Amino acid sequence: MSLNIIDGWLQGVKQVISPYYNDRPTNEEISLIVIHNISLPPNQYGGPYVEQLFTGKLDPNEHPYFATIFQLEVSSHLFIRRDGEIIQFVPFDKRAWHAGQSSFEGRENCNNFSIGIEMEGCDTDDFTDYQYQQLAAVTLLLQHTYGIKNITGHSDIAPERKTDPGPCFNWQYYRKLIDELSQTQKIVKQLELIKLELQNIRLWQTTPPPAAAFLSQEPFAIDTMQSHEWLQWIFIPRILALIDAKTNIPTFALHPYFEEALKEHPENTVQLLHLIKQLDKLSTEN
Secondary structure: OOOOEEOOEEOOOEEOOOOOEEEOOOOOOOOEEEEEEEOOOOOOOOOOHHHHHHOOOOOOOOOHHHHHOOOOOOOOOEEEOOOOOEEEOOOOOEEEOOOOOOEEOOEEOHHHOEEEEEEEOOOOOOOOHHHHHHHHHHHHHHHHHHOOOEEEEHHHHOOOOOOOOOOOOOHHHHHHHHHHHHHHHHHHHHHHHHHHHHHHOOOOOOOOOOHHHHHOOOHHHOOOOOHHHHHHHHHHHHHHHHHHOOOOOOOOOOHHHHHHHOOOOOOOOHHHHHHHHHHHHHHHHO
């Protein structure tokens, strides 16, 4: 799922507006992501109870534990269920009430400058890969949108009160996913720049080569296609297919071939060659 943010709201996800939020202090920049876990009743998953808690609709008679918390006025910006479903309760530019009494790097009241993300889970269960994948994608989007550099757990900002996201939260895997996703997005962006440059120098085609051209067994299909045709119709689609399939992208070195193949081309290919060289470098970092 491709994610984007409009007016503080994550698009394409369920939105349930919580009454428990207010404005951030004037000129307060968002600089921190706080990760929590939550399950209602404790250690049980599914059901509407987290939504009800964050919207002031939790029935104290539904479960004995609910009688101890139903009057709490709490919220988070996001809630990520076990199956990866994302629910947003508060727009990111507003102050959700998720951290309580807290401190990060000497700054008190983390609600003022943080975004709270609740993971459906508890301190004794592993989180699901669906959750990690969604959390990594959302984190990267928030970092790009708001310039956020710091990520922490609720237990780190309120160590005397809280233990979440707990010892089962795999910080190493989460950060690895962020790095991998960031690199993938750089490659996608570079492919788009190459496409735009091919269009700019009139080498981007509107119709594909004959079907037989795709049957070549030669490297770069040199016996059936020109270099820019292979780039457009074979290489770029294959890399995007690998990305869609969440498959590792192999290391490649296209620049030497294209430098030779385009040497006599009448169009100005200097920028195109530069972009291809940058793409090669990105593949070695992936």
